[in-house]
Amino acid sequence: MGSALYLIHTLGCQMNERDSEIMAGQLEHMGYAPAAAEEEADLIIINTCAVRGSAEDHALGHIGRLKQLKAKRPRMTLAVAGCMAQEPKTIAWLKRHAPHVDLVFGTHNLHQLPRLLDEAEQHQEMLVEVWKSAGDIMAEHVPSRRKPGVRAQVNIIYGCDKFCTYCIVPFTRGRERSRQLDDVLAEVQALAGEGYEDVTFLGQNVNSYGHDLLPRVDLADLLTQAERIAGIRWIHYMTPHPRDFSQKLLEVIGISDKVSRQLHLPVQAGSNPILRRMNRKYTREEYLDLIGRARSAIEEVTFTTDIIVGFPGESEEDFALTLDLVREVRFDSAFTFLYSPREGTPAARWEGRDPVSDPVKKDRLNRLMALQYQISWEANQLLLGTTPVVLVEGPSKKEPRIWAGRTQQGKVVLVERESEADLTDRFVPVKITSAKTFYLAGRVAGAPFPASSRSVHTIAVR
Numbered sequence: 001m002g003s004a005l006y007l008i009h010t011l012g013c014q015m016n017e018r019d020s021e022i023m024a025g026q027l028e029h030m031g032y033a034p035a036a037a038e039e040e041a042d043l044i045i046i047n048t049c050a051v052r053g054s055a056e057d058h059a060l061g062h063i064g065r066l067k068q069l070k071a072k073r074p075r076m077t078l079a080v081a082g083c084m085a086q087e088p089k090t091i092a093w094l095k096r097h098a099p100h101v102d103l104v105f106g107t108h109n110l111h112q113l114p115r116l117l118d119e120a121e122q123h124q125e126m127l128v129e130v131w132k133s134a135g136d137i138m139a140e141h142v143p144s145r146r147k148p149g150v151r152a153q154v155n156i157i158y159g160c161d162k163f164c165t166y167c168i169v170p171f172t173r174g175r176e177r178s179r180q181l182d183d184v185l186a187e188v189q190a191l192a193g194e195g196y197e198d199v200t201f202l203g204q205n206v207n208s209y210g211h212d213l214l215p216r217v218d219l220a221d222l223l224t225q226a227e228r229i230a231g232i233r234w235i236h237y238m239t240p241h242p243r244d245f246s247q248k249l250l251e252v253i254g255i256s257d258k259v260s261r262q263l264h265l266p267v268q269a270g271s272n273p274i275l276r277r278m279n280r281k282y283t284r285e286e287y288l289d290l291i292g293r294a295r296s297a298i299e300e301v302t303f304t305t306d307i308i309v310g311f312p313g314e315s316e317e318d319f320a321l322t323l324d325l326v327r328e329v330r331f332d333s334a335f336t337f338l339y340s341p342r343e344g345t346p347a348a349r350w351e352g353r354d355p356v357s358d359p360v361k362k363d364r365l366n367r368l369m370a371l372q373y374q375i376s377w378e379a380n381q382l383l384l385g386t387t388p389v390v391l392v393e394g395p396s397k398k399e400p401r402i403w404a405g406r407t408q409q410g411k412v413v414l415v416e417r418e419s420e421a422d423l424t425d426r427f428v429p430v431k432i433t434s435a436k437t438f439y440l441a442g443r444v445a446g447a448p449f450p451a452s453s454r455s456v457h458t459i460a461v462r
């Protein structure tokens with residue numbers, strides 16, 4: 001009798017991807033093996049995202065479709081996890097419309113998966129165990145199954161205390177809780193030993209790291225110490241909040257060889273009345289001042305951002321201020337979203353009173369994207385003829401005869417394949433010969449950097 005097989009579907013952000021790695025590690029520690037397809041899986045976990053309506057609809061649709069498979073294979077266990085599981089409305093929906101689900105657990109108790117699966121086995125009905133908060137538990141040394149390669153994600157802080165009025169995250173991920181600095185550094189050290197070279201520090205509010213620790217530390221301290229770990233070539237961090245971007249952090253990035261000089265600073269809107277209604281806790285002027293200070297402190301700094309269009313009450317004047325801010329900062333790229341009301345958030349109650357109509361929302365989004373695409377194209381033209389180092393991720397999905405990778409600043413680069421050498425997971429100098437809106441293209445301009453010591457990636461207990 002071969003091992004039981006598992007399959008995890010992950011929706012949403014990098015935090016969810018990392019949570020899925022921790023679920024996979026626990027399962028493989030229990031003797032499970034990865035399934036290649038749903039039809040052969042003994043356990044299917046849907047790791048959900050609640051940040052937008054579309055993500056929720058996708059998950060509920062998938063759960064509904066799995067009813068047939070469950071009818072054919074009643075011993076298969078179906079579990080629902082992630083941010084949607086933290087929402088009471090989801091539990092109510094699952095109980096009414098998806099009794100074929102066996103287990104529901106949330107974002108605070110995923111480190112207890114072996115026990116939860118064992119208990120679900122004893123339960124005839126759906127077992128629902130969702131913790132309101134993680135309390136004082138900081139689950140360290142839980143097995144995880146990382147993706148092979150040289151890029152690794154490391155959680156440093158969980159939750160969010162910001163309560164932006166449109167966001168469900170503080171309700172699904174709880175209050176900010178930082179991991180101990182030594183635990184994080186030990187994890188990075190171990191990753192370097194396993195051949196990982198590009199580390200991304202994760203947090204819903206990554207630059208709030210350490211404010212709850214004694215002695216107090218911050219992201220700047222962590223970056224400074226992580227920089228000293230041999231074998232780590234690149235360091236990234238996701239997602240910072242403009243309000244917590246200290247001058248100290250700017251200066252640490254400015255003198256670093258390893259920390260990315262691309263700052264992802266979600267601005268969300270350009271007008272102060274809207275920023276106030278969003279509870280973003282900074283003004284347009286303060287945001288632009290931060291951009292100015294970053295430009296002085298960090299050579300070759302680039303910026304990307306997130307922008308929400310159509311927030312309740314957004315007037316044409318408000319939107320014009322958003323366009324104006326985009327022209328002033330000249331972001332390399334921007335993630336742009338139509339406002340999507342999240343039940344349980346303050347803004348969702350305003351949507352009823354002060355909505356922006358869909359046609360207006362869509363028109364504004366198109367105008368914003370047209371402006372941003374022009375700026376992105378112009379920014380990429382400036383990189384023609386340069387020779388950045390590119391981390392090759394593998395063959396391009398669209399055109400397998402060429403390589404696809406990213407620069408340290410996160411720019412997508414397509415690289416001509418000039419030899420049979422496998423450049424996957426290699427850091428390669430690439431001469432940029434063409435520049436489009438969304439990507440650069442070029443050819444290899446030197447030998448790949450020597451790979452740091454690499455050992456077989458085992459199930460790491462972290």
Ligand code: SF4
Nearest residue numbers: 160162163164167169
């Ligand atoms: S900072 Fe705001 S948008 Fe970001 S996770 Fe926290 S509440 Fe949500």
